[in-house]
Amino acid sequence: MRIAIANQKGGVGKTTTAINLATALAATGASVLLIDSDPQGNASTGLGVSRSDRHSSIYDVLIGDATLAEATVQTAIPGLSLIPSTAALSGAEVELVGLDHRIHRLTNAMEHADISDWVLIDCPPSLGLLTLNALVAVDQLLIPLQSEFFALEGLSQLLSTVERVRSGPNPKLSILGVLLTMSDRRNRLSEAVAADVRAVMGAQVFKTSIPRNVRLSEAPSHGLPALVYDIRCPGSQAYLALAREVVERTTAQVKSSERSPS
Ligand code: ATP
Ligand code: MG
Numbered sequence: 001m002r003i004a005i006a007n008q009k010g011g012v013g014k015t016t017t018a019i020n021l022a023t024a025l026a027a028t029g030a031s032v033l034l035i036d037s038d039p040q041g042n043a044s045t046g047l048g049v050s051r052s053d054r055h056s057s058i059y060d061v062l063i064g065d066a067t068l069a070e071a072t073v074q075t076a077i078p079g080l081s082l083i084p085s086t087a088a089l090s091g092a093e094v095e096l097v098g099l100d101h102r103i104h105r106l107t108n109a110m111e112h113a114d115i116s117d118w119v120l121i122d123c124p125p126s127l128g129l130l131t132l133n134a135l136v137a138v139d140q141l142l143i144p145l146q147s148e149f150f151a152l153e154g155l156s157q158l159l160s161t162v163e164r165v166r167s168g169p170n171p172k173l174s175i176l177g178v179l180l181t182m183s184d185r186r187n188r189l190s191e192a193v194a195a196d197v198r199a200v201m202g203a204q205v206f207k208t209s210i211p212r213n214v215r216l217s218e219a220p221s222h223g224l225p226a227l228v229y230d231i232r233c234p235g236s237q238a239y240l241a242l243a244r245e246v247v248e249r250t251t252a253q254v255k256s257s258e259r260s261p262s
Contacts, residue, residue, distance in 0.1 A: 001250045002110075002119040002138040003176060009154050010125035012146040013181030015042040016216055016226075018122035020236070021142075023225040024243035026079035031116040033072065034082050037134055038124035039092070041085035047075045048223025049084050057086035062096060062105040062133065068113040077225065081116070089130075096129040103169060106133040127161050135162065136169045140176035140250070145197055147183040147190040147209070152200060176249060179242065180209035208241040 005018045015038070022034040036043040037058050044054060053073065060066035061083065071083045096102045110119075121134040135141065141162060145151045166173050178201045184190040190212075198205050210216075213235030219226040227236045 001117070001140065002115075002121075003140045003142055003246075004121045004123055004131075004134040004138040005142045005144065006121075006123035006131050006134065006158070007143050007145065007154070008125055008127045008131070008158060009146070013144040013179070013210065014038075014125070015046060015122050016220075017142070017144050017179060017181065017210070017239075017242075018043050018120050019046045019220070019225045020216070020227050020239035021243055021246065022080055022118070022120050023077055023227045024240050025118050025120075025246070026077055027227070027240075028243070028247070030079065030118055032080045032118045032120065033068075033116040034080065035119065035121045035134075036083060036085040037089075037121050037130050038085055039087075039090035040124065041089075042220065043122040044082060044084035046220035046223070047077070047080075047082055047225065049073060049075065049082055050223075051086075054084040054086045057089055058083050058106075059086060059089040059092050061109045062092055063099075064105075068109055068115075077228065092130060093126075093128045096133075102129060103132045103136050106137040107170075110137055127157070132161075132165070135165045135173060138170075139172055140174055142176045142179060142246075144179045144181045147180050147193050147197075149189060149193060151180075151193050151197060174253070175204055176246065177206045178204050179206050182212045183209045184212045206242060206245050208238055208245050210238045210242070211235060213238075 005014050022032045026032040035058055056066045056071040061071050072081045075082050123131045123134050180194050211234050215230045215233035216226045216235035219229035222229055
């Protein structure tokens with residue numbers, strides 16, 4: 001199953017979700033590949049892959065200089081591998097414009113690859129060519145929304161991008177779910193925003209929401225997923241619950257598509 005984690009709004013919990021969901025899925029015994037498609041490289045740093053260990057990146061794959069396998073490094077987490085981000089990725093948005101099949105580069109690279117059970121793509125905070133390549137290459141989109149005022153701002157733009165991808169290059173793209181992040185039960189605004197999002201997005205919102213939890217923000221500075229840094233903290237427990245929900249949703253979707261082949 002291939003999942004892009006995207007929202008063009010910055011700082012909503014995309015990378016935290018990518019790292020911890022990937023770790024939780026790997027803990028089930030599945031093989032997981034996390035693609036760090038953000039020039040900021042936060043997913044790579046958060047998984048403890050230092051700059052000196054990043055030889056090639058998703059940039060080299062998109063440009064056609066490396067295969068997925070060549071760009072993949074193992075992480076310290078059993079079952080979890082990573083395609084890191086390198087400094088070169090910051091030029092990719094501009095360079096891709098001049099290439100053929102510019103929104104299909106990732107899809108094409110994945111076509112002949114020996115793909116893991118799960119592929120998660122951590123997207124940058126923009127709707128540029130890196131995010132588009134991800135949306136064209138995956139089956140599912142997970143949208144993190146920060147439980148704050150303006151949470152829904154920009155969502156319509158993201159959803160219309162999804163519609164355009166669906167009506168063109170990737171008809172099978174579906175929305176796996178909307179994830180409320182940094183929620184705070186004691187904060188009335190946070191609760192009101194969550195109620196709003198559930199009213200607008202309905203059953204697409206995951207039952208699990210991720211609480212605001214300082215352990216989640218400390219873990220990356222140790223180069224560890226929160227799930228390894230402190231598995232008992234509320235944030236880690238929420239990501240384990242999210243992983244169960246993701247497995248349930250994707251299994252249900254596979255079953256329903258087997259019943260009604262389109
Ligand atoms: P960007 O758009 O810059 O890539 P992002 O959407 O990937 O950002 P993160 O990097 O995951 O967002 O999170 C933004 C900041 O908030 C980080 O410092 C992260 O550690 C912190 N953070 C994320 N989720 C939580 C949470 N549930 N509780 C506390 N802090 C969090
Ligand atoms: Mg990020």
